[in-house]
Amino acid sequence: MKVVDYFRAVLTLFIAAAMLAVLLDLPVRRLVRLGCGRGLAILLTVLGAIGVMSLFVRVLGIPLVSQCSILLNDLVLAFQRPDLPFHSVLKTIGPSQLIELLRASLDKGLGVVGGAFTGVFGGVFLVVIVIYMLLDNGATWKQLLHLVPDDVRDRFDRSVQKNLLGFLRGQITLVLFLSLASLLVFALLGVKFTLVLAIVVGVLDAIPGIGATLGVIVAGTLVFLTQGQWLALQVVIASVVLQQIQDNLIHPRVMGRALEIPPVVLFFALFVGERLAGLLGVFLAIPAAGMILGWGKDKEQDQRRLNRPNGEDAVGS
Numbered sequence: 001m002k003v004v005d006y007f008r009a010v011l012t013l014f015i016a017a018a019m020l021a022v023l024l025d026l027p028v029r030r031l032v033r034l035g036c037g038r039g040l041a042i043l044l045t046v047l048g049a050i051g052v053m054s055l056f057v058r059v060l061g062i063p064l065v066s067q068c069s070i071l072l073n074d075l076v077l078a079f080q081r082p083d084l085p086f087h088s089v090l091k092t093i094g095p096s097q098l099i100e101l102l103r104a105s106l107d108k109g110l111g112v113v114g115g116a117f118t119g120v121f122g123g124v125f126l127v128v129i130v131i132y133m134l135l136d137n138g139a140t141w142k143q144l145l146h147l148v149p150d151d152v153r154d155r156f157d158r159s160v161q162k163n164l165l166g167f168l169r170g171q172i173t174l175v176l177f178l179s180l181a182s183l184l185v186f187a188l189l190g191v192k193f194t195l196v197l198a199i200v201v202g203v204l205d206a207i208p209g210i211g212a213t214l215g216v217i218v219a220g221t222l223v224f225l226t227q228g229q230w231l232a233l234q235v236v237i238a239s240v241v242l243q244q245i246q247d248n249l250i251h252p253r254v255m256g257r258a259l260e261i262p263p264v265v266l267f268f269a270l271f272v273g274e275r276l277a278g279l280l281g282v283f284l285a286i287p288a289a290g291m292i293l294g295w296g297k298d299k300e301q302d303q304r305r306l307n308r309p310n311g312e313d314a315v316g317s
Contacts, residue, residue, distance in 0.1 A: 015284075017126055019168050021133035024049060028134060042134045046127065060195060067196045071222065074192075078225040155295075163290040170251075171206050171283075177250055178202045178242060182219075185238045191223060191231065201239060205246075207282060210270070212243050261289055 024045050031041035148156050179202030186194040197219045204215040216239045224232035261269070266286065273285025 013126060014129065017129040017133060019172070020049075020126075020130045022165055022168050023172055024130065025134060038137070039135070042131060046131055046134075050127070064195050064199070067193045071193045071196055071226065074226040075222075159291045159294060163294065164287040167287040167290070174246060174250060175202045175206050178205050178215075178246055181242050181245075182239065185242065186235065189231065189234050189238065191235060192227060193222070197222065197235075205243070207270075210267075212247075216240060216243070261286065261293060265289055265293065 024042075027045045027048075028038065028041045031044060032038050036044070145153050145157055179198050182201045183194055183198035186197055191197065201215040201219050204211045204218065207214065216236055219239055220232050220236040223235045266289065269285040269289035270282055273281030273283075273288075275281070
């Protein structure tokens with residue numbers, strides 16, 4: 001555990017770079033198909049991504065910080081209201097301690113990321129690593145595959161592609177959808193702190209199994225404490241409806257049948273992953289569990305493919 005803690009910032013940096021490289025590889029491939037050289041396609045894609053991120057920080061950074069500050073102040077005032085439910089219990093704890101608990105929770109969740117990107121050098125290294133991963137174009141991964149026995153090499157490669165990379169792409173898509181949809185709906189409802197709440201709901205939803213429920217609870221509780229029970233009820237209903245749309249329409253399209261994990265195994269993987277590597281382990285535990293559970297099915301499919309007559313292949317093709 002101490003080894004993981006010691007290298008956690010480095011692991012976070014490289015995992016974040018890998019996630020960005022997977023995401024940026026899609027526009028790079030499209031530019032290559034349009035006749036652009038891969039080097040030029042990578043340059044254009046990275047410059048475009050940096051421009052989008054700079055615009056995002058410039059447009060949303062100041063409102064986000066301002067809304068967070070106002071939200072914390074409103075929470076302090078809300079905890080002092082005598083008509084607040086469980087006021088006697090909250091009074092014994094103290095609003096300052098609750099705010100510190102909230103800040104400590106945020107620091108714990110975001111401290112891993114912050115430790116990897118402190119200073120300008122962290123951002124520069126991130127961009128450089130992403131560029132090298134895109135230029136590599138899977139060559140390093142192919143070399144690493146030679147460490148896997150020949151008889152399971154192809155199956156292992158497909159399992160990683162389906163579970164790990166598919167999971168990352170799918171989660172990024174789901175987070176973007178739910179964050180943008182929540183931002184729009186919360187603004188229509190007249191909710192304050194729409195940007196903060198939308199990001200909270202979207203990011204928490206990235207945690208498999210319990211993230212969606214946590215997002216609804218956190219958003220509903222914050223609105224209840226700062227803007228009243230009726231608006232909080234509307235926020236809860238709207239969040240549940242958006243999550244149902246995501247689960248029934250968006251999720252099957254972006255995830256497919258890649259990660260069919262029983263709930264008991266899912267929660268077991270989450271707890272084990274958090275124990276081993278904290279926040280990183282939580283996000284990596286699910287694709288790892290998907291690879292383990294799907295290994296037997298992939299083996300059966302390979303066996304059926306090998307036993308299939310040539311004539312059947314010709315007909316099927």
